Amino acid sequence: MPAVSTTPSGARRRASALLTWAGVLPFLVFAVLFLILPTLNIVIGAFRSPDGHATFDNIIALFSPSILAAFWVSIKLSLITALLGCLAGFLLAAAVVLGGLPGWLRGTVLTFSGVASNFAGVPLAFAFISTLGRVGLVTVLARDWLGVNIYAIGFNLLTFAGLALTYLYFQIPLMVLIITPALDGLKREWREAASILGATGPQYWRMVALPVLWPSLLGTAALLFANSFGAVATAMALTGSNLTLVPIKLFAQIRGDVLNDPHLGYALAFGMIVLTGAANLIYIVLRMRAERWLK
Amino acid sequence: MMGRRFWSGLAVFGSFLYFFLPLLGMFMFSLRMKRGELSFEAYRVVLTDPQFQTTFLYSMILALITIVFGTLISVPTAYWVRLKLPKLRPVIEFITLLPLVIPPIVIVFGYIRLYNTSSVLPLTGSWLGTNLLVLFGYTVLSLPYMYRAVDTGLRAIDVATLTEAAQSLGAGWVTILAQVILPNVLVSVLSGAFLTFAIVIGEYVFAALLNLNTFGPYMFWMGGNRAYEPSALAVIAFAITWACMGLIQLVSRFSKFSQVKR
Amino acid sequence: MAFLELEHLEKSFGATRVVKDFQLSVEKGEFVSFLGPSGCGKTTVLRMVAGFETPTSGGIRIDGQEVTGLRPNQRNIGMVFQAYALFPNLTVAQNVGFGLRIKGQSRSDIDRRVTEMLTLIGLPDLGDRYPFQLSGGQQQRVALARALAPRPRVLLLDEPLSALDAKIRVSLRDEIRSIQRELGITTIFVTHDQEEALSISDRIVVMHQGVADQVGTPFEIYNRPTTRFVAQFVGTLNLLDATVLNAATGQVSVGGTQVALNRALPGDGTSLSLALRPEVVSLGRHEGRNLILSGRIAEVHFLGSVIRVKVDVAGNMVSLDTFNRPDLPPPAVGSAAEISVSERDLLVLAE
Ligand SMILES: Nc1ncnc2c1ncn2[C@@H]1O[C@H](COP(=O)(O)OP(=O)(O)O)[C@@H](O)[C@H]1O
Ligand SMILES: [Mg+2]
Numbered sequence: 001m002p003a004v005s006t007t008p009s010g011a012r013r014r015a016s017a018l019l020t021w022a023g024v025l026p027f028l029v030f031a032v033l034f035l036i037l038p039t040l041n042i043v044i045g046a047f048r049s050p051d052g053h054a055t056f057d058n059i060i061a062l063f064s065p066s067i068l069a070a071f072w073v074s075i076k077l078s079l080i081t082a083l084l085g086c087l088a089g090f091l092l093a094a095a096v097v098l099g100g101l102p103g104w105l106r107g108t109v110l111t112f113s114g115v116a117s118n119f120a121g122v123p124l125a126f127a128f129i130s131t132l133g134r135v136g137l138v139t140v141l142a143r144d145w146l147g148v149n150i151y152a153i154g155f156n157l158l159t160f161a162g163l164a165l166t167y168l169y170f171q172i173p174l175m176v177l178i179i180t181p182a183l184d185g186l187k188r189e190w191r192e193a194a195s196i197l198g199a200t201g202p203q204y205w206r207m208v209a210l211p212v213l214w215p216s217l218l219g220t221a222a223l224l225f226a227n228s229f230g231a232v233a234t235a236m237a238l239t240g241s242n243l244t245l246v247p248i249k250l251f252a253q254i255r256g257d258v259l260n261d262p263h264l265g266y267a268l269a270f271g272m273i274v275l276t277g278a279a280n281l282i283y284i285v286l287r288m289r290a291e292r293w294l295k
Numbered sequence: 296m297m298g299r300r301f302w303s304g305l306a307v308f309g310s311f312l313y314f315f316l317p318l319l320g321m322f323m324f325s326l327r328m329k330r331g332e333l334s335f336e337a338y339r340v341v342l343t344d345p346q347f348q349t350t351f352l353y354s355m356i357l358a359l360i361t362i363v364f365g366t367l368i369s370v371p372t373a374y375w376v377r378l379k380l381p382k383l384r385p386v387i388e389f390i391t392l393l394p395l396v397i398p399p400i401v402i403v404f405g406y407i408r409l410y411n412t413s414s415v416l417p418l419t420g421s422w423l424g425t426n427l428l429v430l431f432g433y434t435v436l437s438l439p440y441m442y443r444a445v446d447t448g449l450r451a452i453d454v455a456t457l458t459e460a461a462q463s464l465g466a467g468w469v470t471i472l473a474q475v476i477l478p479n480v481l482v483s484v485l486s487g488a489f490l491t492f493a494i495v496i497g498e499y500v501f502a503a504l505l506n507l508n509t510f511g512p513y514m515f516w517m518g519g520n521r522a523y524e525p526s527a528l529a530v531i532a533f534a535i536t537w538a539c540m541g542l543i544q545l546v547s548r549f550s551k552f553s554q555v556k557r
Numbered sequence: 558m559a560f561l562e563l564e565h566l567e568k569s570f571g572a573t574r575v576v577k578d579f580q581l582s583v584e585k586g587e588f589v590s591f592l593g594p595s596g597c598g599k600t601t602v603l604r605m606v607a608g609f610e611t612p613t614s615g616g617i618r619i620d621g622q623e624v625t626g627l628r629p630n631q632r633n634i635g636m637v638f639q640a641y642a643l644f645p646n647l648t649v650a651q652n653v654g655f656g657l658r659i660k661g662q663s664r665s666d667i668d669r670r671v672t673e674m675l676t677l678i679g680l681p682d683l684g685d686r687y688p689f690q691l692s693g694g695q696q697q698r699v700a701l702a703r704a705l706a707p708r709p710r711v712l713l714l715d716e717p718l719s720a721l722d723a724k725i726r727v728s729l730r731d732e733i734r735s736i737q738r739e740l741g742i743t744t745i746f747v748t749h750d751q752e753e754a755l756s757i758s759d760r761i762v763v764m765h766q767g768v769a770d771q772v773g774t775p776f777e778i779y780n781r782p783t784t785r786f787v788a789q790f791v792g793t794l795n796l797l798d799a800t801v802l803n804a805a806t807g808q809v810s811v812g813g814t815q816v817a818l819n820r821a822l823p824g825d826g827t828s829l830s831l832a833l834r835p836e837v838v839s840l841g842r843h844e845g846r847n848l849i850l851s852g853r854i855a856e857v858h859f860l861g862s863v864i865r866v867k868v869d870v871a872g873n874m875v876s877l878d879t880f881n882r883p884d885l886p887p888p889a890v891g892s893a894a895e896i897s898v899s900e901r902d903l904l905v906l907a908e
Contacts, residue, residue: 023375024383027368031390034431035438038405039397045408092310099303109307114540115533116314118493122514123529124317130526131320138316169317172310189642193700195629196607196636197656197707207655211646223395230398233499233511237518247400254404254504266408269401276396 043273045266058267067249071271074229074246077160081167082224086217088168089175096176097183110180113173120170125237128166132157158239166238167231171224178223182216215287222283226276246272318533325526337527346513347528354510357426358495361433362488365441368434370484373445374476377454391442394435402435403504425505432501436494441487448483449476485546489539497532558621560585560743561606561711566615568601568767575601577767579615586741588734590754593764594790599747602764603713606745608632619710630659635704635742639716641696643688649699650675650684656707674702677736694725701733705740712737712744718753730757751791755779763787780834785906788832795838795875797831797903812871816848818900830906837902838877840866840888846897850875854888868894 049055061067095101096109119127131137134151142148156162186209194204210217232247241248246268253265328336341347376384394402406428410418418424434441457479461471477484499511514532518525559582566579576598583589591599604610606617608629616625624632643652651658653674654667662670675681678698688696697717704712714733718726734757737744748754754761755775763770763778765786771778782788799816802808804825807818811831823829839846852870864887868875875896879887888894 020379023379024372024387027372027387030368030431030434034406035390035393035397035402035435038402038409039393040405041409042401042405088310091306095303095306098299099306100300101303101307105307109310111540111544112314114543115537118490118540119533119536121497121499122511122518122525123321123497123532126514126518126525126529127317127321127533130324130529131317137320137323169314172313187640187642189638189640190644192607192609192629193636193638193642193644193703194655195609196632196634197703198630198633198659199655200630203659207658208644208646212644226396226398230400232398232400233515236499237515247398250400250404251500251504254400254407265404269404272398272401276398280396 039273042266042269045263046270048263048266050263058263059270061264062267062271066244067268070244070246070249071275073160073244075275077164077167077245078225078228081164081171081228082221084164085168085171085175085224085228086221089172089220090179090217092172093176093179093183097180098186109176113176115173117170117173117177120231121233122237124166124169125234128157128162128169128238132162132165158242160243163235163238163243166234167228171228174224174227175220178220179213179216182213186212218283218286222279225279229272229276229279321526321529321533325523325530328523337523338531341517341524341527341531350508350510350513353508354496354498357430357433357509358492360430361437361495362491364430365434365437365487365491366445366484369438369442369445369487370477370480371472373442373449374454374472377446377449378458387442388446391438395439399432399436400500400504403432403501406432407504419505425507429501429505429507432505433491433495433498436498436501437487437491440490440494441484444483444487444490445480448480452479482546482549486543489543489546493536493539496535559583560587560620561745562616562618563602563606564616564618566602566605566617567613568598568605568610569613575767576605576612579767579769581762581769581772583743583745585743588737588744588746588757588759590746590748590758590761591764592748592751592754592761592791595749597764598767599749599764600715601767603636603715603745603747606711607634607636607713633707633709634711634713635707635709636713637697637700637704637715637717639719641688641693641700641720643696643700643703645688647687648684649680649686649688649691652688652699653684653702653706655703660707670706674706677705677739678702679732693721694729697721697729698732701736705736705742710743712742714744714746716747716749718748718750726753733757755791763790765790782832782904782906785830785832788904788906793835793876795833795835795873795877797833797870797873797875798828799831800828801825811850812873814848814850816900816903818903818905820905822905832904832906833875833898833902835865835877837898838875839897840868840877840879841895841897843897846899848898848900848903849895850898851893851895854890854892854894857887857890859887868896870896 046058047054047056049057062071092109096106129136132139132150132155136157139150142150157166190208190212191204194208195201199207230247232251235243235245235248236251241252250265250268250272253268323333325337326333326335328334328340372387376387407419410416410424410428412420418428454476457475458471461475466475497511497514498509499515501507502509502511503515514525514528517528561581561583563579563581566576567574568576579602581589591602593599601610605612608624608627608631612625616623618624619632619634643649644655647655650668650671654671657667657670671684672681675684678701680695680698680702683691683695683699688699691699697720701717717733718730721729730753733746746754746758755778758775760772760774761778762772763786765784770784771782771787773781778787778791782791788794797811799809799811801822802810802815802825804822807820807822809816809818809822809829809831837846842849850870852868852875854866855869855874856867858865859881862881864879864881866877866879866888868877877896
């Protein structure tokens with residue numbers, strides 16, 4: 001084809017390509033302005049001094065004992081609730097999907113999980129306070145009926161353990177919601193094929209079912225970690241400033257209640273992004289390795 | 296066989312206790328406002344509190360506008376990406392999942408830094424600007440649910456054929472979106488909408504840090520200052536969440552029904 | 558005593574009896590097909606043999622050993638599923654070696670056996686692939702190799718070819734049969750496809766509503782069906798209504814024509830059905846086919862080398878095939894016609 005005729009058609013194609021891109025422009029502008037730029041602003045701010053120079057001072061400041069402690073508590077809390085949430089959610093989902101229980105249970109558990117995974121924040125804290133607080137239902141019943149004062153034997157809702165117990169209220173259902181479809185994806189024939197080849201139940205789980213579920217399990221663990229790491233309202237409503245978690249510290253920073261050093265705030269926020277990002281990165285890498293057999 | 300059912304039953308029963316007791320606890324607690332008797336006094340006090348009424352209405356309006364805005368941004372984008380830019384899908388999907396990874400408090404912090412009174416776009420300086428900002432923030436929070444619901448809904452219909460059919464009848468883009476695509480993904484949009492409602496109605500961090508008197512900060516304030524009313528509020532919040540999820544179920548069941556008929 | 562014995566097997570799901578008094582003896586090395594329409598209980602019988610379902614009553618014996626109470630993983634049986642059921646997270650070689658790994662065999666033994674099996678199924682180079690990288694036919698071969706690798710006593714195949722396209726179905730079916738012959742493994746093959754069953758089986762069990770209607774060689778099943786169901790399900794069948802005139806001499810009347818069947822029949826005056834295959838009917842008169850019935854041409858289907866003609870004989874539709882002849886146009890619909898059969902080829906079917 002002669003070169004002359006390609007030029008106008010090329011131009012037209014370019015114009016139509018531009019038009020094509022215009023269709024996603026509103027979304028992209030929105031995402032850049034209200035998701036990406038704000039996040040980048042934090043990341044860059046973490047490496048700037050108040051007068052605008054590049055610096056590592058903010059990052060170094062993160063390694064002060066009190067901030068390190070806050071990170072440590074947050075990481076511990078998120079890890080524990082992510083792992084326990086995964087485990088308990090997995091057991092519950094497996095019980096409902098594979099346990100041979102009546103069929104209506106499945107729908108009920110899934111609907112309830114939808115509710116409970118969104119029942120976070122301030123109301124959840126109230127629910128636990130009125131149940132396991134000093135005058136909560138279970139506390140009082142345990143005292144009056146069983147003669148056990150759970151507060152006398154070391155339980156306190158306003159501590160790490162209490163907070164973890166509360167977080168599980170939205171962590172477990174989230175796991176159930178995500179892992180149920182994955183469990184449904186386990187074909188009955190795989191179990192039967194394994195069994196007719198001589199495998200016991202545990203062998204089937206170890207050699208087939210868990211490897212197949214592995215990517216979903218990892219992904220959910222990363223998501224649960226981020227979910228718990230970023231939670232603010234539940235912790236604040238429950239423990240006030242009893243427990244210094246990173247997001248609570250950051251909240252105080254932003255409010256200007258404490259140090260009033262915005263760049264330390266940047267660094268705190270940056271640290272949060274790094275951790276939740278790392279959790280997801282680990283997930284993506286492991287998933288890619290686990291999924292050689294998947295397209 | 297018996298063993299499996301036994302352990303499964305035990306797991307479900309254990310979960311039931313863990314999930315039910317806090318609900319029972321908050322409900323019982325909310326009834327104890329009047330000394331020596333069970334009453335709905337706490338609910339009466341809360342519901343007649345003008346503060347409750349204004350903040351709740353405020354949050355509800357915010358939620359509804361968020362839903363509309365989220366729909367306006369999700370449906371055309373998801374549609375367009377499926378139709379014309381399938382290569383871009385992973386990128387868009389990644390963006391829509393980011394809010395699950397970046398903690399909300401970090402996002403607000405970014406807003407406050409980026410759109411404060413001394414910036415190019417001083418949104419936090421005015422009433423309207425602050426409200427827009429929280430609206431955008433809530434839209435970002437709902438993006439993972441809204442966009443993905445719509446995208447899943449679009450997968451079920453043949454976008455290209457529907458579009459060509461509509462175009463051959465002379466429809467323009469707006470008509471196609473509003474009259475062809477939207478009705479077909481309405482169920483997905485509604486699912487996303489109810490979920491968004493559940494998230495926004497009690498949201499605390501954005502509202503508190505942007506100094507808005509919505510329902511979330513109101514509940515928080517009550518928690519610090521009253522004894523029984525917070526439980527009543529928690530029960531109300533739980534009922535709202537439950538209603539939202541119930542509506543999602545209802546809507547998707549209805550859609551299955553209509554698909555079978557087709 | 559036969560190698561595999563199923564004795565009075567019964568299976569009920571709730572109130573519905575899905576398998577009824579199922580009896581079968583399979584000799585060592587025999588290839589037996591279960592043939593029947595979907596839902597007749599073939600899979601259920603197979604799953605009872607495998608141990609996935611517990612019989613409501615009855616027993617299963619393999620090589621003299623009572624296995625009814627054993628779990629699937631204690632039975633040493635190989636099974637191939639319709640949907641392949643390869644483990645997606647394992648390579649082809651790992652899939653084939655799965656049973657050996659479970660048995661705790663050494664690495665080198667496993668490798669040797671896997672290579673041997675992959676060669677047997679003609680895929681020696683695909684050991685490192687994952688199942689999703691294989692075509693359906695290849696996956697099913699691997700599934701076969703996986704089932705055979707641990708040297709099972711019995712091989713069960715549940716509609717293994719149904720998910721494949723027609724061409725591969727035929728080639729793989731022959732391959733399965735030749736591998737089975739080579740290994741001499743006792744095999745039960747479930748199918749709803751009569752051609753499949755007829756072409757590869759030593760014996761066929763035709764199942765109908767949970768009952769084994771007839772057991773026999775493909776030749777017997779096709780040519781001497783004992784029940785109306787078998788006759789109808791296997792191959793095409795024409796039915797003629799007849800009335801017994803004289804039970805002792807075997808005289809019946811078909812649409813007014815008297816026919817001597819020369820065999821014992823039920824009492825005078827009862828009506829019965831006579832069945833005949835299309836290939837035993839000729840259009841017009843024919844050497845050795847002495848019984849002539851007249852009727853009218855009802856339908857003509859030109860299929861190429863074969864022309865299928867349906868003739869209305871006293872209200873009975875009789876299907877027959879003639880070869881295409883370029884010099885002779887097919888008969889016209891509506892014209893009168895005669896058909897001829899030999900009374901030897903008429904089957905009397907129990908209801
Ligand atoms: N687990 C079960 N519960 C209830 N009914 C079943 C079950 N499995 C099979 N059936 C019923 O038993 C009958 C026979 O099924 P099946 O053995 O799968 O038939 P086939 O393999 O011949 O198609 C069918 O009517 C089926 O609905
Ligand atoms: Mg079957």
